[in-house]
Amino acid sequence: MSDSAPRRRSRASAGLPPITAEKIIDAAVELTGERGLDGWSIRQIATRLDVWPGVIAHHVGDREAVVMGVTDRVISRIPVPDDDVPWRDWFRSVMSEGRTVLREFPGVARRLCVVGPNVPAALPTIDTGIRVLLKAGFGAHAPEVYRYLFNCAFTLVAVEDDRGSFPTARAEMGRAMAAFAEDETHPGLAAAGTTARSRSTDPAAVAAQETEFFRFTVERSLDGAEAMLTSR
Amino acid sequence: MSDSAPRRRSRASAGLPPITAEKIIDAAVELTGERGLDGWSIRQIATRLDVWPGVIAHHVGDREAVVMGVTDRVISRIPVPDDDVPWRDWFRSVMSEGRTVLREFPGVARRLCVVGPNVPAALPTIDTGIRVLLKAGFGAHAPEVYRYLFNCAFTLVAVEDDRGSFPTARAEMGRAMAAFAEDETHPGLAAAGTTARSRSTDPAAVAAQETEFFRFTVERSLDGAEAMLTSR
DNA sequence: ACCTGAACACCGTTCAAGT
DNA sequence: ACCTGAACACCGTTCAAGT
DSSP: OOOSOOOSSOTGGGTOOOOOHHHHHHHHHHHHHHHOTTSOOHHHHHHHHTSOTHHHHHHTOSHHHHHHHHHHHHHTTSOOOOTTSOHHHHHHHHHHHHHHHHHTSTTHHHHHHHHGGGSGGGHHHHHHHHHHHHHHTOGGGHHHHHHHHHHHHHHHHHHHHHHHTOHHHHHHHHHHHHTTTTOTTOHHHHHHHHHHHTSOOSHHHHHHHHHHHHHHHHHHHHHHHHHHHHTO | OOOSOOOSSOTTTTTOOOOOHHHHHHHHHHHHHHHOTTSOOHHHHHHHHTSOTHHHHHHTOSHHHHHHHHHHHHHTTSOOOOTTSOHHHHHHHHHHHHHHHHHHSTTHHHHHHHHGGGSGGGHHHHHHHHHHHHHHTOGGGHHHHHHHHHHHHHHHHHHHHHHHTOHHHHHHHHHHHHTTTTOTTOHHHHHHHHHHHHSOOSHHHHHHHHHHHHHHHHHHHHHHHHHHHHTO
């Protein structure tokens, strides 16, 4: 990774177009795709754009502002499903497509969960999702059910992102659990160990297991919400 | 905050006891309670212990090792409920008590979700929890149900922690949503806005609402798991 | 074995000065 | 208005040298 060493003559006198906030966010989104939201520095963005670090503060603001810009742009890539499908299908599809987009930009899922509706690009999804829940009969509970469903799904994506930055931790975890498979004094850990032992360490298989647990989580959360409708 | 300026003569020649790994983690746990897991630096721990930064590496390792030490110590504070209560009660109580402990040490919840069984102190809880689920009839699904329930509860605590470090974001969020309360073109946002408008901004009331949403999340997740038992 | 003291290669942010 | 160039106050980590 090259870093810290901008050019010699001014951009204007070299006939270069001026930097804009948009171009800065472009570069930040690109870097986020390559190394995650915590994997780049303001100085690295500056180097990539061939300007001095102070320029980013001038056009966008501090690091937090750049991160929010990246978050908004990534969220706007998530398609909003039509509102004329059954509520469970609507959430299944937005969560599955949302996960695909978010995992391409590690760290954004966490921000989305934390700042939520402060991200302008999230508003159309929120509006449609709550409307779908209202139509399904959740009444005044629709907003909190929406928040519950999104938290369960996208905080899991945030955890998946974080695991990605501890590449060794996942393997250690598997080995640690598998070691308990025959431990008769700890039947709970033994059950988890048996499950862990049956899992492959092949990256593709690991990814498939992650996807399967995500699907499981989404279905259980939907069941949890549905219980509010049927139990009364 | 004082920082960077240790003493003049060596600890040994001043009759001071040697630093140990345990004392370093003690100081780190204390700092985590005051400012959160991302709120301190290795250098600040060193200053508090009146030694040079290199000493921490010598006794514990890098920052990651210190963080894992803190995580293990905090997790060991969470009491494991007896296994002779109904499974829903067992999870309700470990999650509620777990939240109380974790929120005193912001940032630890996130680590727990990411590294899971790599934290030795988490093993008794995992063992008992899975045993309780086996007894409840979840069979081979017990380990994944356990993971699902803990993720839903403690990733929410992690989000609460993160919100705490954006003190302004919460207020902005509330105002942003409340502004939609009368927006007839966006019925979903209007519903969320009405809910947001009814919420107080008094800190104690905000905390109570957070606790209530946590309880809601736990109950919905338990319902989602229970659906696996009743539907077949 | 334990600690000092310094060095190294980074950070984000700020700001006077130039064009 | 836009950018340069430097300064400031931090980081985590490493390591020779002392005791």
